[in-house]
Amino acid sequence: MLTTSVRFAYRLIGTLGALHFLFILTLSEHISGLSVALFTVCVIAVLPPVQRRIRQLPLLGRDWFFGCAFLILIFVANVQLERGNRPEIVHGEYAFAHATLITGELGAAPISDAVILVDVSGEIVEVGTSASLTIPDGYETIDLSGKFLLPGLINAHGHLVMSGSEPGRTVEMTRFGPPEWVVGMFLTLAPTYAGEKVLVRLMERNAMRALRAGITTVRGLGDPEFYDVVLRKQIESGRSLGPRLLVAGPLLCTTGGHARQIGITLDGPDEARRAVRTSLSHEVDVIKIASTGGVADSKRLGEAGELQMTPEEISAITDEAHRKGVLVTAHAESAEGVLEALRAGIDNIEHGAELDDEALGLFLNNPRSLRGFTSLHPTLSVISSNRTLNEEGRKNRALYIRYMNGQQVSRDVISGYKSAVAAGVKIGVGTDGGLVDHASVWRELEFMIQHGNITNERAIHIGTLATAESIGIEATTGSIEIGKAADFMVVDANPFEELSTLDNPHMVVAAGSIVDRH
Ligand SMILES: [Zn+2]
CATH class of the missing domain: 3.20.20.140 (Metal-dependent hydrolases)
Known part of the structure; x- marks a missing residue:
């Protein structure tokens, strides 16, 4: 048998663990099923009728064993919840192919049927067209025919x-x-x-x-x-x-x-x-x-x-x-x-x-x-x-x-x-x-066009490469260029003609990881 104070400590830690679990649960976007299952087991185990049954079991019936098992379960449930809670990051070798490419450079004409190769480090390693570039073995081709690809x-x-x-x-x-x-x-x-x-x-x-x-x-x-x-x-x-x-x-x-x-x-x-x-x-x-x-x-x-x-x-x-x-x-x-x-x-x-x-x-x-x-x-x-x-x-x-x-x-x-x-x-x-x-953020471009009487092309340049230069990160991102991070978005229409297409991207790629790929 455990002394009263040890039992109190078990219960206190167990309760805090359960409260922490519920606290994190309310903040979570992606919830791990395993963590919820473990937590449910913990809750069932402390229900009075279940407790009475457990007490009759040989090993689990011992207070110290049950206490330890309970605390471990609630701990693992918490860890699982924390881990299973975030969107997945998947890196691969990708060939983003057949989209019309807007590089972010001012005055650069869009490139039709473009191919952009991205390696596992999330870097752009090659930019070309279907005609000029052969997709190397091992690269997964992502067909973006009819779409427009521009820097994020x-x-x-x-x-x-x-x-x-x-x-x-x-x-x-x-x-x-x-x-x-x-x-x-x-x-x-x-x-x-x-x-x-x-x-x-x-x-x-x-x-x-x-x-x-x-x-x-x-x-x-x-x-x-x-x-x-x-x-x-x-x-x-x-x-x-x-x-x-x-x-x-x-x-x-x-x-x-x-x-x-x-x-x-x-x-x-x-x-x-x-x-x-x-x-x-x-x-x-x-x-x-x-x-x-x-x-x-x-x-x-x-x-x-x-x-x-x-x-x-x-x-x-x-x-x-x-x-x-x-x-x-x-x-x-x-x-x-x-x-x-x-x-x-x-x-x-x-x-x-x-x-x-x-x-x-x-x-x-x-x-x-x-x-x-x-x-x-x-x-x-x-x-x-x-x-x-x-x-x-x-x-x-x-x-x-x-x-x-x-x-x-x-x-x-x-x-x-x-x-x-x-x-x-x-x-x-x-x-x-x-x-x-x-x-x-695309609405800021709309306001800039409206108040500054500038073209969509200039506004998109401002929203990408010019802002990168303004905040000092143009060596890393802001345009679709070899050596830069693969930070881009893919949209359904030509944003030079229809800016509002930026409101609902078809695909977003952040440092080479495809966001929310289904
Ligand atoms: Zn502010």
Whole structure:
């Protein structure tokens, strides 16, 4: 017989194991049948009538043996659930054949009846046509006759922890994930075990939503606790399928400043340097700062464009990051804010504002930036949100202020985008995914075409290769080229003629792995 305290310990651990199982189960997309079977056995085994029978059995009837068996079963059920929970990653030697190829290069004519060879490492090893290229033995041919193949889209600005709504909808924020208050609760619990479990899963789901829509790279610009780094490592190590991630961890902001809820606050150049070093020690890929106020958390009219970070703070940040070869991007929503960030050597501007000649000049030639130029991510998707004020918004002062600030920023960002296009500034695609749906990146291209009067071809180049260049990953991805990662999407119609075909890809390939192949 076991002592009371040992029995109590068994029961406590068993109960915690069962609760953990149920907790993970509610977060799971793909559920392992074996894990559910094991869990069911555990539940049946503790039912009182079954317990009475078990107690009469020779070995299993002994308390210590039953306790151990129970704990092992519940442990294995948990492990199985965790493992069986992720989309499968399959690498092979593939020949993607007979599609019309859009390479992502601007001005390159589409190649009919193309063949792209991808090896087991997920790299493009050959690009040609059916006539010019023989498919080697051992390669599996995937017939894409009548389809169009183009590089996966890149979203240079997302927040993985939030799920977003359709661009252009209203002040209502979350539509594709759990309600905002649930996410808010777990953000409060972020540093705890439960917080990490829930938030990393949520980020994984949002990242998968993007990937299934053909977005093969997402740059996360502000998420709690460096959990975006945790997810990136899971994907890099093959434990999780997802888009290529570049992440900033929590963004850097000032005390009381924009996005402090998901930020590291700093005041003064020394703290600015320390914040960059902290972020880099967590292995982030990029530094994101909030140099001005923002719409989403504004409480006063005009707060969105208000200067928050000082030029000295921004300079300390760019200097420290550039020493390590890391790009810095700034949330900036006013002309003065953009200018201060540009003068301090910022590498990208998120959102933007009206741009004067000095600003445009610095975008094109910015000696203090890491690469000599600064690029613009106008995030037209998010600034086109909040376009209509619904009934609730009319009555609610806080929503009204956000709406009015949104209107102001929206006018200025569109104006800045137009002058940037005219001046030849490098432009990239960022939607502020999380505030808008992670899957609707193609809509950003639509907004760019609409406001910038550019062709579909140019927009697709911006959404792929130009964004890769903007965020510094053009050597790895962004176009269909030998030596680059096999990151692409296959669509039914010619996107040069019909952009909306990007909304529903026929196939998505991420680093050589075919997503959701059935
Ligand atoms: Zn953002």
